[in-house]
Amino acid sequence: MSRLIALLLFFSMATVALAIDTDKAFDDPELQARYEHIIEEVRCLKCQNQSIKDSNAFLAGDLRREIRRMLSEGKSDDEIYDFLVARYGEFALYRPRMSGKTLILWIAPIGLLLAGGLVLVNVLRRRMAMPIDGDAAAEE
């Protein structure tokens, strides 16, 4: 057992070294922070469950390069997101922006929660109105 734990500990400590350009991109810490934030927010289209920060697909590398270029040209974060959305669609952003097309993404969770709440209230009301009889109580 302790061996197993040791083994698990060993593997949990292992880190994967990937060929990602993790070198600092900017000397300016503020630019570097913006860069790191943006690349976490952008989905790698080639490997859809990774951000371009985590992906070593060449497309992610190309996009990181373009983002570095735009940052060094003094573009704002929104301009960079617009650039990506215009080319790859809203899907490229992990946090899609509120718009006609993405409205359902934002509203659906609240709508579902409300619907569930209504059902719950309804069921509880009906239960409360039910007489407590011996058989039902014994079942529970």
Place this chain on the structure above:
Amino acid sequence: MRFAIPIVVFLLLVVVFSFGLFNDPRELPSPFLGEQAPTFEVASLTEPDRVVGSADYAGKMALVNVWATWCGGCRQEHGFLMQLARSGAIPIYGINWRDNRPEALRWLEQLGDPYEFSAFDADGRVGIDWGVYGAPETFLISPEGIVLHKHLGPLNAAIWQEDFVPLIEAGGPSS
């Protein structure tokens, strides 16, 4: 009546889930559909000194095909592209994406060259402008420069007949 609501909810879920099941998440709608196609201007693959670009097919119905030698699907569709080029149905323009020149040239020599030209996009800049994320990708461009259709993955005669021919015959977007 008591069961009506759960059954309706269940059926709705079946519809939603089957949509999710049969919908390929890799196939994303191109934001360029129905919009002006991106432009490009880069060196030609076969003639490095010649600049080629979207201006070369302005005013014509054209097919823009993104390919690379490292891309398996591109090899798969190459035979069909050759056939299409021979038929003269539509001029095909290539974007050789993130590739290596000698290998790409060898590919065209061995398998044939269906392209009017291939733009040599070594650093992927043109690919980014076109929102390319997985070769092969094929765009149908109208004479006015509008993206009528985008196909992700290898082309074949059946897909061509079903998705491209009606649009080409209509000469404009018909969705």
